Amino acid sequence: MQVAVNLSPVQFQAGDLERAIHQILLKTGLAPTRLEVEITEGVLIGDFARALNLLRRLKALGIRIAMDDFGTGYSSLSYLQSFPFDKIKIDRSFISNLEAAPQSAGIVRAVLSLAHALNIPVVAEGVETEAQRAFLEREACEEMQGYLVGRPDLIERYLDLIGVAVERWLYA
Known part of the structure; x- marks a missing residue:
């Protein structure tokens, strides 16, 4: 990770x-x-x-x-x-308006197309709805972050997911 x-x-x-x-x-x-x-x-x-x-x-x-x-x-x-x-992160303001504003969808498509042409992976920030996730998946967005994917929490609650080895540097 x-x-x-x-x-x-x-x-x-x-x-x-x-x-x-x-x-x-x-x-x-x-x-x-x-x-x-x-x-x-x-x-x-x-x-x-x-x-x-x-x-x-x-x-x-x-x-x-x-x-x-x-x-x-x-x-x-x-x-x-x-x-x-190494990566481009699309701002959440574009993602939050995907369903309401065709301009946002166009901008997200354009950024994804540009990034793919440059071989740069993309992360979409602020993914909160299934419709946003589905749109980004259809458009071949490599990574997503936001409340739909996982809410912020204390790192200790994620230790099982990311492995105990993280404790060594987390508390150093």
Whole structure:
């Protein structure tokens, strides 16, 4: 299983993030390939060259990089061209309107088509109804998250599902 961590633009800009993440991986024993860092386009605004350089260094460690809230920022397409993201996450605002707004369905289809053309897996955020799940399945969305799939809960309640080995790094 992957461990996904959202990074805010403030966290991304402050301090030596690469070193901090590396130290956490060493302390917990989590393999870098199991860590997925989720960033929004806000991380890339400002010092674009520095941000890209840091993302490349994190990726070189084996960490996966996901573009979160895709389509809600300013220049998503140029960011996809500049950096090989491991995953795109479609924002819940598009998913929640699938049934009510044909524009949302069109946007979700377009993002899925673009991602498939670039060989980038997609996660749909905020899946809460069976109709949303069925639409995303028909459109070949690789992953879904939301209340329909699983509600947030204490990690201890998921230990049987994810394995006892997680306790070693969870409480380190």
